[in-house]
Amino acid sequence: NKVHEATGSGTGVLGDQKSLNTYYANSTYYLYNVTKPMSGVIATYDNNNGGQYSLPGYYVTDSGNTFYSERQKAAVDAHYYAGEVFDYYYNNFNRESYDGNGADIVSSVHFGSNYNNAAWVGNQMIYGDGDGSTFTYLSGADDIVAHELTHAVTDTTAELVYENQSGALNESFSDVFGYFVDNEDWLMGEDVYTPGVPGDALRSMSNPTQYDQPAHMDDYQDLPNTEQGDWGGVHINSGIPNKAAYYTINSIGQSKAEEIYYRALTVYLTPNSTFSDARQALIQSAQDLYGSTTANSVASAWNNIGVY
Numbered sequence: 001n002k003v004h005e006a007t008g009s010g011t012g013v014l015g016d017q018k019s020l021n022t023y024y025a026n027s028t029y030y031l032y033n034v035t036k037p038m039s040g041v042i043a044t045y046d047n048n049n050g051g052q053y054s055l056p057g058y059y060v061t062d063s064g065n066t067f068y069s070e071r072q073k074a075a076v077d078a079h080y081y082a083g084e085v086f087d088y089y090y091n092n093f094n095r096e097s098y099d100g101n102g103a104d105i106v107s108s109v110h111f112g113s114n115y116n117n118a119a120w121v122g123n124q125m126i127y128g129d130g131d132g133s134t135f136t137y138l139s140g141a142d143d144i145v146a147h148e149l150t151h152a153v154t155d156t157t158a159e160l161v162y163e164n165q166s167g168a169l170n171e172s173f174s175d176v177f178g179y180f181v182d183n184e185d186w187l188m189g190e191d192v193y194t195p196g197v198p199g200d201a202l203r204s205m206s207n208p209t210q211y212d213q214p215a216h217m218d219d220y221q222d223l224p225n226t227e228q229g230d231w232g233g234v235h236i237n238s239g240i241p242n243k244a245a246y247y248t249i250n251s252i253g254q255s256k257a258e259e260i261y262y263r264a265l266t267v268y269l270t271p272n273s274t275f276s277d278a279r280q281a282l283i284q285s286a287q288d289l290y291g292s293t294t295a296n297s298v299a300s301a302w303n304n305i306g307v308y
């Protein structure tokens with residue numbers, strides 16, 4: 001309700017200043033806000049390096065509504081970018097939160113110790129601090145936050161099984177919506193990856209091979225469906241559909257591409273969809289929304305990466 005809504009300010013992971021939606025109660029301010037009057041909240045917690053706390057941890061608060069400390073940086077960005085991704089799905093697709101039904105968006109930062117990962121753990125997001133050389137605080141990248149929240153969208157729509165081709169599609173759709181939200185570049189995670197090395201990234205959608213991902217079906221890697229095998233290479237073979245997305249966005253533009261990708265994810269894809277099923281789902285979505293010229297552009301993008 002209105003009496004509690006406040007606007008705080010914070011310093012993000014990269015030292016940037018930003019305004020924050022905060023909540024005033026018990027004479028302090030929380031990284032917490034109501035997304036829509038009738039529905040969910042965005043709430044950000046500190047998991048205290050997996051110390052004595054289980055998830056989500058404790059609320060991030062500041063009596064002055066100023067979140068400037070080193071420890072608060074990861075929470076500032078997790079909270080701010082969660083709001084940015086909420087707005088992206090709401091404004092572009094009228095989807096209220098990741099489930100379309102105003103689900104609470106919960107994030108926990110400072111998860112684990114020197115944890116070089118971020119993840120959607122089925123009901124919330126977790127962000128490690130990184131070890132300081134491979135990663136800095138992982139919530140500092142808007143494409144990572146969008147990537148993680150899109151896993152939640154996928155889990156409440158196509159439910160693409162996280163292994164082999166369906167798992168690589170799951171990964172690719174998270175990267176693609178990470179691009180749509182961030183769209184500064186074709187790189188993933190560049191803002192927080194190797195803070196000591198400028199210009200590199202976890203993955204490149206325009207040039208997957210730069211980071212040892214295949215960019216064509218001929219180079220699909222048959223890996224074991226084990227943790228060691230990255231569940232059949234879901235973060236490796238995603239380079240193939242990612243390259244198709246790069247061609248598609250360049251040929252039809254972002255505004256058509258995001259509608260087509262959203263329609264494919266929410267209307268046509270199913271848990272065991274293959275790369276060829278994704279090709280068909282995207283062509284059909286293009287045909288439904290924009291007609292055969294656009295559908296043909298999508299078909300050529302997938303021809304270029306050897307998926308028919």
Ligand SMILES: Cc1cccc(C(=O)O)c1OC(=O)C1CC1
Nearest residue numbers: 116117118119144147188189202
């Ligand atoms: C850093 C990281 C490690 C393990 C899994 C994921 C995962 O969420 O799949 C992960 O996050 C990303 O890939 C984001 C996009 C850069």
Ligand SMILES: [Zn+2]
Nearest residue numbers: 147151171174
């Ligand atoms: Zn992922």
